[in-house]
Amino acid sequence: MSKEKIEKKIKEEIELDPVTADTIAKEFKEHSVAEFFKKNKQMLGLYGKVRTLTTIIHEYVSNSLDACEEANILPEIEVKLDELGEEYYEATVKDNGPGLTEETVGKAFGQLLAGTKFHRMMQARGQQGIGASGCTMLSQSTTGKATKVITGKGDGKVISLELTIDPKMNQAKITNFKKVDKEYRGTAVQAKFKGVIYKDTQGGVLEYLRRTAIANPHAQIKFRDPKGQTVLFKRTLTHIPKKPKEMKPHPLGTTVDDLVTMSKYTESRKAGSFLKNEFDRVGDTSLQKIQNMIRFDLNKDPHQLSWEECEQLIQAFKKVDFIAPSTEGLSPIGEDRIKKSLESIVKPEFVVTLTRKPKIYAGGYSFQIEVGLAYGGNAGERTSSNPEDVKVELMRYANRAPLLFDGGSCAITKAIQSVEWKRYGVRDLDSAPLAVFINFISVHVPYTGAGKQAITDEEEIMEELRLSLMDCGRRMGIYLGAKRREHDRKMKQEMFYKYIPEIATALSSVTKEKKETLITKLEKLVKDKLGLEKLEAKIKSKQVGKEEQEKADDEIGKAVVVEDEGSGDE
Numbered sequence: 171m172s173k174e175k176i177e178k179k180i181k182e183e184i185e186l187d188p189v190t191a192d193t194i195a196k197e198f199k200e201h202s203v204a205e206f207f208k209k210n211k212q213m214l215g216l217y218g219k220v221r222t223l224t225t226i227i228h229e230y231v232s233n234s235l236d237a238c239e240e241a242n243i244l245p246e247i248e249v250k251l252d253e254l255g256e257e258y259y260e261a262t263v264k265d266n267g268p269g270l271t272e273e274t275v276g277k278a279f280g281q282l283l284a285g286t287k288f289h290r291m292m293q294a295r296g297q298q299g300i301g302a303s304g305c306t307m308l309s310q311s312t313t314g315k316a317t318k319v320i321t322g323k324g325d326g327k328v329i330s331l332e333l334t335i336d337p338k339m340n341q342a343k344i345t346n347f348k349k350v351d352k353e354y355r356g357t358a359v360q361a362k363f364k365g366v367i368y369k370d371t372q373g374g375v376l377e378y379l380r381r382t383a384i385a386n387p388h389a390q391i392k393f394r395d396p397k398g399q400t401v402l403f404k405r406t407l408t409h410i411p412k413k414p415k416e417m418k419p420h421p422l423g424t425t426v427d428d429l430v431t432m433s434k435y436t437e438s439r440k441a442g443s444f445l446k447n448e449f450d451r452v453g454d455t456s457l458q459k460i461q462n463m464i465r466f467d468l469n470k471d472p473h474q475l476s477w478e479e480c481e482q483l484i485q486a487f488k489k490v491d492f493i494a495p496s497t498e499g500l501s502p503i504g505e506d507r508i509k510k511s512l513e514s515i516v517k518p519e520f521v522v523t524l525t526r527k528p529k530i531y532a533g534g535y536s537f538q539i540e541v542g543l544a545y546g547g548n549a550g551e552r553t554s555s556n557p558e559d560v561k562v563e564l565m566r567y568a569n570r571a572p573l574l575f576d577g578g579s580c581a582i583t584k585a586i587q588s589v590e591w592k593r594y595g596v597r598d599l600d601s602a603p604l605a606v607f608i609n610f611i612s613v614h615v616p617y618t619g620a621g622k623q624a625i626t627d628e629e630e631i632m633e634e635l636r637l638s639l640m641d642c643g644r645r646m647g648i649y650l651g652a653k654r655r656e657h658d659r660k661m662k663q664e665m666f667y668k669y670i671p672e673i674a675t676a677l678s679s680v681t682k683e684k685k686e687t688l689i690t691k692l693e694k695l696v697k698d699k700l701g702l703e704k705l706e707a708k709i710k711s712k713q714v715g716k717e718e719q720e721k722a723d724d725e726i727g728k729a730v731v732v733e734d735e736g737s738g739d740e
C-alpha cells in the first residue's frame with residue numbers, strides 16, 4: 171500500500187471512531203492492588219520456574235521466623251515439597267510460632283498489603299504485607315486451587331480453613347472453616363503451584379534454606395525435597411536473639427515530607443514536644459539549639475506547621491550534633507555467632523567476622539552491617555568436581571533473610587566489587603576460595619523492588635558497606651600474609667635442603683668432619699636462619715592464628731580511627 175493510501179485509511183478510521191475526552195472517560199476503570207499484582211507477579215519476584223518456587227518458600231519461611239522471634243520462641247520450621255505433576259508442586263511450611271487468630275488469619279494469607287510490619291519501625295524480614303497473600307494469589311491463578319491454613323495458639327483449639335483472594339475486593343474468600351480440639355501452637359500453610367520447578371542449584375530451595383540456617387543459628391529447619399530426601403539444619407545456638415524494640419526515626423535523614431506528614435497526625439500539642447516524643451535522640455538540649463536556629467516558636471501547634479517551617483527544622487537538624495541512632499530496634503547476629511555458623515556450615519580454613527556500629531541513611535532509618543569472610547577449606551562455590559575450580563560465593567542478607575536473586579543491582583554486590591581485594595591478599599576475587607557473608611540490618615530495608623531481593627545503593631549504605639568490607643578484609647589480609655610468608659619460608663627451606671648433601675660432601679673432604687654431622691648442622695643452620703623452628707612450634711601450639719588475630723584487632727583499631735577522621739581507605 172502506498173504512503174498516501176495508508177494516511178487516507180488512518181484518517182478515515184479516526185473520523186469513524188474519534189477519541190475524545192468523553193470516550194477516554196468511559197474507559198476509566200479502577201482496579202485493586204490484588205488485580206495489579208495478579209497482572210504484575212514479576213514485581214513480587216514470582217517469575218522464572220526455579221526462582222518462583224524459592225521465592226514462595228522464602229516468603230513462608232521469613233514469616234515463620236519473624237513470628238517466632240516476635241513471640242520469643244525458638245523456631246522449629248518444617249518445609250516440604252511434593253511433585254504433583256510436570257512443573258506442578260505442593261509446598262508445605264509448618265512452624266511452632268504464636269499462631270494467628272480467627273480474625274487475622276484471612277487477612278494474613280488472603281489480603282494484599284495487610285500485615286503487622288508495615289507501620290512499625292522494627293527490624294523484621296517482612297515489611298510490606300504482600301508475601302503470604304502474593305503466594306495465595308499465585309497458587310489460585312496457576313492451579314485454580316485454594317491455600318490451606320492450619321493455625322493454633324496452643325490453647326487446645328485449632329483453626330483449619332481454605333482460602334483464595336477475591337481480586338476485585340482484595341479480600342479473603344474463606345471456605346471449609348473448621349475449629350477442632352487439638353493441641354498445636356503455630357501456623358502451617360499448604361499451597362499448590364503450577365509452572366514451577368525444583369532444582370538443587372544455586373537459586374534453589376535447598377540453597378536458600380542452607381543460607382537461612384547460616385544467618386539464623388537459633389532456628390531448626392527441616393527440609394524434605396520432592397524426592398523424599400530429608401535435610402536437617404540443626405540449631406547451633408539455643409537462645410533466641412535479643413528481640414528488637416520498635417524505634418523512632420532519627421532526625422538526621424528525616425525529610426521535609428516525612429516531617430510534614432508526621433506533624434499532621436501527632437498527638438502532641440506543641441511542636442517542641444512533637445519533636446521530643448516522636449524522634450529518636452531529641453532532648454531538651456537539642457531542642458534549645460533548634461529553637462535558636464529557626465524563625466518560629468517551638469510552642470506552636472505542630473498541626474499548624476507549614477512546609478516552609480518544616481524546611482527550617484530540617485536545616486536546623488543538620489547543624490545539631492545528635493547522638494548516633496539508638497540500636498534497640500536492631501538485632502545483629504553477632505561476630506561470634508556468624509563465625510560459628512560459617513565454620514559449621516561452610517567449613518572453611520579461616521573465618522574473620524565483624525559487626526559494625528549502626529549508621530543512618532535517608533529517611534532517618536538506622537542500619538548496621540555485619541561481615542564474615544570465610545577463606546580456604548570448603549569456602550567458595552564449586553561448579554565442577556575439580557576442587558581447584560572454585561568461585562567466590564557472595565552471601566547477601568537483609569535482616570537475616572538470604573537474598574539469592576538480582577545480585578547485579580544490589581548495593582552489597584556493588585560494594586564487594588568496588589573493594590580492591592588485592593590489598594588484602596586476594597589476587598583474583600572471582601576465583602578465590604572465599605565466601606563473603608554480609609548481613610544488612612535495618613528497621614526499613616530500602617529494597618529496589620517489591621520482590622525484596624536487592625538493596626538500593628544509597629550513598630550512606632554504599633560507604634558503610636565498603637568500610638565494613640575493608641575492615642574485615644584487613645583482618646583476612648594479615649592472616650593470608652602470614653600464611654604466604656610461611657609458604658615462602660618452606661619453599662626456601664626446600665631449596666637449601668636440596669644443596670646441603672653436596673655442600674656437606676665438599677666440606678667433609680676439606681674439614682675431615684663426618685658428612686652426617688655436617689648435614690645435621692647445616693639443616694639446623696637453615697632452620698635457624700629462616701626462623702622455621704620457632705614458626706613450627708607456634709603453629710603446633712596454635713599461637714599463629716591467635717597472634718595474627720590480635721595483631722589484626724590492633725590494626726583495625728588504628729584503621730577505624732583513621733577512617734573516622736574521614737580519610738577513607740583506597
Ligand SMILES: Nc1ncnc2c1ncn2[C@@H]1O[C@H](COP(=O)(O)OP(=O)(O)OP(=O)(O)O)[C@@H](O)[C@H]1O
Nearest residue numbers: 233237278285286296297298299300301302303357
Ligand atoms: N507463620 C505466621 N505466623 C504468624 N503470623 C504470620 C505468619 N505468616 C504471616 N503472618 C502475619 O501475616 C502478615 C502478612 O504476611 P505477609 O508475608 O503477607 O506480609 P509481611 O510479612 O508483613 O511483609 P512482606 O510482604 O514483606 O513479607 C504478617 O505481617 C504477619 O502478621
Ligand SMILES: [Mg+2]
Nearest residue numbers: 233296301302
Ligand atoms: Mg512476609
